[in-house]
Amino acid sequence: xxxxxxxxxxxxxxxxxxxxxxLVLHPVHAQGASTTPGAVRPTAQLGTMIVIHPDNRVEIGxxxxxxxxxxxxxxxxxxxxxxxxxxxxxxxKQLPLAVDFGASPPAWRFGPQGAGxxxxxxxxxxxxxxxxADARALLVAAAAQVWDSGDAAPLRTAQSWVLHPDGRxxxxxxxxxxxxxxxxxxxxxxxxxxxxxRLIGTPQRVTDARDIVTGRARYGLDTPLxxxxxxxxxxxxxxxxxxxxxxxxxxxxxxxVPGVYDVRVxxxxxxxxxxxxxxxSAVAVVARDTWSALRGRAALKVRWSTGPHAGESSxxxxxxCRRLLAEPGQVVLDQGxxxxxxxxxxxxxxxxxxxxxxxxxxxxxxxxFVQLWPDRALVIAPLQQPGGVxxxxxxxxxxxxxxxxxxxxxxxxxxxxxxxxxxVAEAVLVxxxxxxxxxxxxxxxxDLQHDFYRPAGWHAMSAALDADRRVxxxxxxxxxxxxxxxxxxxxxxxxxxxSSTPTIFRPIAWPTCASSGVx
Amino acid sequence: MAQTPTPKTIRFKVNGEAQRxxxxxxxxxxxxxxxxxxxxxSKYGCGVGQCGACTVHVxxxxxxxxxxxxxxxxxxxxxxxxGLGSGEQLHPVQQAWIDEDVAQCGYCQAGQIMxxxxxxxRKPRPSQADIHSIxxxxxxxxxxxxxxxxxxxxxRIAGAAK
Numbered sequence: 231x232x233x234x235x236x237x238x239x240x241x242x243x244x245x246x247x248x249x250x251x252x253l254v255l256h257p258v259h260a261q262g263a264s265t266t267p268g269a270v271r272p273t274a275q276l277g278t279m280i281v282i283h284p285d286n287r288v289e290i291g292x293x294x295x296x297x298x299x300x301x302x303x304x305x306x307x308x309x310x311x312x313x314x315x316x317x318x319x320x321x322x323k324q325l326p327l328a329v330d331f332g333a334s335p336p337a338w339r340f341g342p343q344g345a346g347x348x349x350x351x352x353x354x355x356x357x358x359x360x361x362x363a364d365a366r367a368l369l370v371a372a373a374a375q376v377w378d379s380g381d382a383a384p385l386r387t388a389q390s391w392v393l394h395p396d397g398r399x400x401x402x403x404x405x406x407x408x409x410x411x412x413x414x415x416x417x418x419x420x421x422x423x424x425x426x427x428r429l430i431g432t433p434q435r436v437t438d439a440r441d442i443v444t445g446r447a448r449y450g451l452d453t454p455l456x457x458x459x460x461x462x463x464x465x466x467x468x469x470x471x472x473x474x475x476x477x478x479x480x481x482x483x484x485x486x487v488p489g490v491y492d493v494r495v496x497x498x499x500x501x502x503x504x505x506x507x508x509x510x511s512a513v514a515v516v517a518r519d520t521w522s523a524l525r526g527r528a529a530l531k532v533r534w535s536t537g538p539h540a541g542e543s544s545x546x547x548x549x550x551c552r553r554l555l556a557e558p559g560q561v562v563l564d565q566g567x568x569x570x571x572x573x574x575x576x577x578x579x580x581x582x583x584x585x586x587x588x589x590x591x592x593x594x595x596x597x598x599f600v601q602l603w604p605d606r607a608l609v610i611a612p613l614q615q616p617g618g619v620x621x622x623x624x625x626x627x628x629x630x631x632x633x634x635x636x637x638x639x640x641x642x643x644x645x646x647x648x649x650x651x652x653x654v655a656e657a658v659l660v661x662x663x664x665x666x667x668x669x670x671x672x673x674x675x676x677d678l679q680h681d682f683y684r685p686a687g688w689h690a691m692s693a694a695l696d697a698d699r700r701v702x703x704x705x706x707x708x709x710x711x712x713x714x715x716x717x718x719x720x721x722x723x724x725x726x727x728x729s730s731t732p733t734i735f736r737p738i739a740w741p742t743c744a745s746s747g748v749x
Numbered sequence: 750m751a752q753t754p755t756p757k758t759i760r761f762k763v764n765g766e767a768q769r770x771x772x773x774x775x776x777x778x779x780x781x782x783x784x785x786x787x788x789x790x791s792k793y794g795c796g797v798g799q800c801g802a803c804t805v806h807v808x809x810x811x812x813x814x815x816x817x818x819x820x821x822x823x824x825x826x827x828x829x830x831x832g833l834g835s836g837e838q839l840h841p842v843q844q845a846w847i848d849e850d851v852a853q854c855g856y857c858q859a860g861q862i863m864x865x866x867x868x869x870x871r872k873p874r875p876s877q878a879d880i881h882s883i884x885x886x887x888x889x890x891x892x893x894x895x896x897x898x899x900x901x902x903x904x905r906i907a908g909a910a911k
Contacts, residue, residue, distance in 0.1 A: 435847065436850060440839075443847055443858065445790020445830035446831075451789075452789035520780050594854075674797070
């Protein structure tokens, strides 16, 4: 399910009136794989993106998870700009995951909802502004109706008001009822010229600032368990060996710790199989509260098998890299004549770099809350790829994807750690095994010792400089752990130069580039 | 880790309210705050006193609550981030934090603020070295704005004291 909605020139806004007189606006995305106009069909929206209250307060929904990158401020700003809202009257709500699994292929209701690759702002740039512009056009049409002119052309908008040239004005809130009754627009409203931006391009404070400084902001680990029957906290003792497992387990002392409810064994991934769920076999301690769970875990006696990779070591990895660097390698990019550039160079600069495995270490360790019923599930967690959660839950429980509710909390940092939903997988497995709603928590030790680490490797680089110290040739040879090791069925032996390579390196004799994947 | 055989009742105050607690005396204050009292503003970042996300005030001094056993809190007065302001009135450090737009993910910020308040009580006119002595970790990179907010708060507190 990865089809981003195609916002056609026929964008729609669906407007309804809520109890209390609030105007509720949804974007309607026309979606489909076909490029033939008219072959796309609009999907109905069931969630909210904008709520305009009669008193002119406005709530805007943010579809992307907020992980500290500021999308919960930036994305609503785009809507507010085109809608000409008074920003001080805007509050922002985090939208949950919303996917129409009835569509084929499944389709985002609000648009893409991941937070990765620094794409949230650029992904939203067109459709968020269009949504705001279309909503504005609807309100202007409503005002034109009130003023009996029917002619929207001379009307202006500012700070959540529609303004008549003769000085009359109507607030968006006052227009809610009438706007909700209008037929949908039949064409997309024009967007502002960038010169007319009043909000975009100005520094604005993060929308949750007050909640953060008062301790009210809620992260995944803050998900309350009070009032949830049988809810428990879980921590895992994970096998310290990749693809190792449990040889023996003595949980008698752990079960004696006050507050410990249960101890369960969680299977790890199949060695060699794509990593689709949790990343290690483990023993789960399920308890009344975090301290009991940690004490229970400390009382476990486990013997582990060291698995098929027991012979690996840092020294062995370095030796592998050194050997690979001595080989010709796989040429990824070869432009120009580096040998000639090197031969004619005034100066040659050479350096070798060793990059270690790096843990992401977000300030908030991985965690997830999962509650399972026979036919539905609830997941509350800090996530970067919420779109992957319904299938994950379905694979582990059989609950169909449309019955998996996913709520993204604020995340205490992401940095790519939360692009995998392995903590959710663990929480699902523990909830299933224990029969309880579970808040599963990683300690910092857990987080540093188990991760999808940024790959380690060796890089041998050399540059040829001319007499003016300009780079005229560049050679980069690397031997690195592959970031596809989590999915060994993917091709492990390719590497590429990103298209964003700085243009200062062109057009000169380009390097040979070698890469060898190291399992 | 043996539990104390007869847990005595710990009487202490949190944000001005009297509390009574019984349990494992080795349990760190952080978990009692977060789970027994529902005060989730103080955060778990490491559990070994290295990051400061759990910083609270005990009897007026900054303490890393993940390492403070409940057994040591008989008669103590604890202040958490939730108790820093009064009602809707923010502490000058909190207000400076908003005015300088310090937070990114925000997870470490409560601990940073508590550490900053403690610093300003001890050193109302802190030098850059004093500010640097706050050892709280931030993974997002708010350090520069933290320093600006502390300087701003210090000047406002000094101004109000006149």
